Amino acid sequence: MNAPVAAPHLPLRVRAAMLLRLFAIQGVWNYETMVGNGIAFALEPALRRLPGGHTGDRFRAAMARHSGYFNAHPYLASVAVGALARAELDGVPDAQIERFRVAAPGPLGSVGDRLVWAGWVPFSSAVALLAFGLGMSPAGVVLVFLGTYNVLHLGLRIWGLHAGWTRGLGVASALANPVLRQGPAHVARATALIAGVALPVAADGIIGSGRAVLGGVLAAVAAGAVMVTLLHGRIEGWRVATFALAAFVLYAMVR
């Protein structure tokens, strides 16, 4: 097996520009090219270093190639951006780059969706809900949520860009990182535990002094949760909730 070739130097300001642009990678998300234009947007500072600069043929060919269809989790798209920047600056053949562009989105999407959307977002919410229930101040609750969430958010974007740049098109091996492979299961268990604690404590915090109604609330929550779970796939819970709240307001107005 060939030893990985050391990554060439990429100035800090170029990396910083790419990282900043990665935060806007979904700025023009659409149903046709998905995050494609955003990939080209984030790559552009690196591609300017191609021979001929930003008016050269290689720059134009690369920009045209990378602004096409691409779909990936927005945070882990940084892995692809780093790898593609390295490949372009190393002069990797177009066909090889195109194969990577076809193969990368699936794993980057599924890993990101499980770890972030289905894992870290509910986990961070649960932690913040628990902080509220335990009486933390509004500023404290907000900081707990944003701090918890953005540790992983920022970490993934920075790690992804670095991993992609240092490993180039061989970056697939980076997705075997234990955090990405086993992390979602651990996060799911932690979310289950903390959300379990947080839901009653936070609900109690909202109701406040209404202890007399707590029994009714518990029964309604249990019945409602079962109903929403059974309806899963047919109608979202928040839509059911909208109808239920509207019905209650109407009842309260006319009674």
Added chain:
Amino acid sequence: MTFTDLMMLMPLAVLGAVLGLDVVSFPQAMISRPIVASTLAGALIGQPGRGLVMGVALEFFALESMPFGASRYPEWGSASVVGGVLFAQTADGTAGAMTVAALAALLTASIGGSSMVLLRRANAVWARKQQARITRGSGSAVVALQLVGMTSDLLRGGALTLVALVVFMPLYEAVTATLTISPVLSRAVVVSIASAVGLAAVWKVVHTTVGARWYLLGGLAMGFGIAAALK
């Protein structure tokens, strides 16, 4: 509503614009989550505590929303500003305040979700118009397209927040004035419905992970114990 009233809503519209932008376009740091957005809206009118209470209720609903790829979901950033402001502006003890504010927020979130779908279609139209330049490898076309999309999303969030506040503020006052239900019952209804949605959402996410359902049940037992102990 007078011109002066409208101008007083502008800071809230700006907040809604920034939070609406955060949902997808920039920077997706989750400042648009209800627990943050509603608290910020409450703070802007001097009531961060009431904004947080509304935010917690809406956060239960938002636990269900996951922005997977091309899926459609409610837009909570702007909606949380609307819900947070409506609830925070009324005095503690106002009949039905939380129920009506939560309903307004949910309706705004639904409209906001639809507005995001429209924006995504508009983004595709703008992208097609720039296609010739982009195919020629124009870096400026790529950057311009990105800026157009983000600016449009910013304006979308701001306009949605402003319109929702203009519509819902007088409606909110009119409806709450007719209600006689107690604030405790109002909160209990919202908490019951929101917690049910939140609990179902957590179950949906964790039930396929080995052992997670036991963690959830154990957590619920601990939570009820803590809630009882805090009384």
